[in-house]
Amino acid sequence: MKSIFKMCTLGTVALLLSANVQATEENDNAIDYRQNALSVMAWQMGPLGAMAKGDMDYNAEEFQLRANNLAALAGMPWEGFVEGSFRGGEHSVSTGALAKIATNMDDFMGMADDLVVQTTTLAELSNGDDFSAMRKQVGKVGQSCKSCHDAYRGD
Amino acid sequence: MKSIFKMCTLGTVALLLSANVQATEENDNAIDYRQNALSVMAWQMGPLGAMAKGDMDYNAEEFQLRANNLAALAGMPWEGFVEGSFRGGEHSVSTGALAKIATNMDDFMGMADDLVVQTTTLAELSNGDDFSAMRKQVGKVGQSCKSCHDAYRGD
Numbered sequence: 001m002k003s004i005f006k007m008c009t010l011g012t013v014a015l016l017l018s019a020n021v022q023a024t025e026e027n028d029n030a031i032d033y034r035q036n037a038l039s040v041m042a043w044q045m046g047p048l049g050a051m052a053k054g055d056m057d058y059n060a061e062e063f064q065l066r067a068n069n070l071a072a073l074a075g076m077p078w079e080g081f082v083e084g085s086f087r088g089g090e091h092s093v094s095t096g097a098l099a100k101i102a103t104n105m106d107d108f109m110g111m112a113d114d115l116v117v118q119t120t121t122l123a124e125l126s127n128g129d130d131f132s133a134m135r136k137q138v139g140k141v142g143q144s145c146k147s148c149h150d151a152y153r154g155d
Numbered sequence: 156m157k158s159i160f161k162m163c164t165l166g167t168v169a170l171l172l173s174a175n176v177q178a179t180e181e182n183d184n185a186i187d188y189r190q191n192a193l194s195v196m197a198w199q200m201g202p203l204g205a206m207a208k209g210d211m212d213y214n215a216e217e218f219q220l221r222a223n224n225l226a227a228l229a230g231m232p233w234e235g236f237v238e239g240s241f242r243g244g245e246h247s248v249s250t251g252a253l254a255k256i257a258t259n260m261d262d263f264m265g266m267a268d269d270l271v272v273q274t275t276t277l278a279e280l281s282n283g284d285d286f287s288a289m290r291k292q293v294g295k296v297g298q299s300c301k302s303c304h305d306a307y308r309g310d
Binding site for chain 1: 190
């Protein structure tokens with residue numbers, strides 16, 4: 001009887017451990033995904049920032065391509081911010097995503113939505129020829145990134 | 156005189172080394188970028204493949220979102236395939252990209268263009284209601300990935 005109890009306990013522990021491993025793997029995948037998506041956005045943003053600052057000559061074709069890519073990407077990373085994938089959660093991949101994202105999801109997603117709005121505006125402006133407006137809008141996109149990083153990204 | 160010569164030689168070596176370090180860093184960044192972009196594509200492709208195979212119920216809204224994301228991403232990774240960033244090149248990031256990409260760039264980019272065409276067709280189909288056509292097109296997208304992997308990706 002005792003050994004059956006032991007076997008059941010071991011079975012439960014094994015099931016719980018296997019559920020844990022699965023949760024960890026899912027969270028790791030979500031973290032990898034969002035970090036990859038955000039890195040691709042940063043790559044696209046680089047030349048836009050350089051052109052806006054005057055560190056790189058304005059090239060209408062490249063500006064338009066980067067701005068459109070950025071707008072297309074802006075909605076993608078957020079599905080990777082799932083419960084359990086923040087600091088202190090069940091995962092083995094290092095993340096800067098603070099635990100408080102989980103308890104402030106509406107605010108966090110509001111910031112994500114703002115990035116979509118700002119990058120969409122930038123993509124629209126990039127089809128025209130008002131470079132002064134484009135430069136200002138690159139600043140707004142950067143500010144949108146920064147607001148969220150300041151609030152929800154750890155060192 | 157000899158010591159001036161030595162200093163010049165050391166200076167040249169230092170310059171060459173620093174150029175090497177810069178090339179390696181640029182290639183590493185390009186490899187990271189393209190790997191990140193391809194990973195984001197694989198994430199978006201996952202549910203499309205699962206729905207096409209019947210492993211996941213068809214959901215029109217999700218299918219359309221994934222298909223449009225995939226089409227938007229399909230043109231992005233290729234700028235990361237720069238000279239020196241293939242196997243045997245100057246980089247410190249591991250890559251599956253075979254050296255022969257450099258000598259077959261037109262063929263490689265032709266395959267990249269095919270992926271853009273196939274994913275754009277999938278995105279267009281996803282706006283309609285012909286799920287049978289969508290399933291077939293997911294197969295064509297997968298075949299486009301596979302052709303390029305078979306030709307140009309190492310183990």
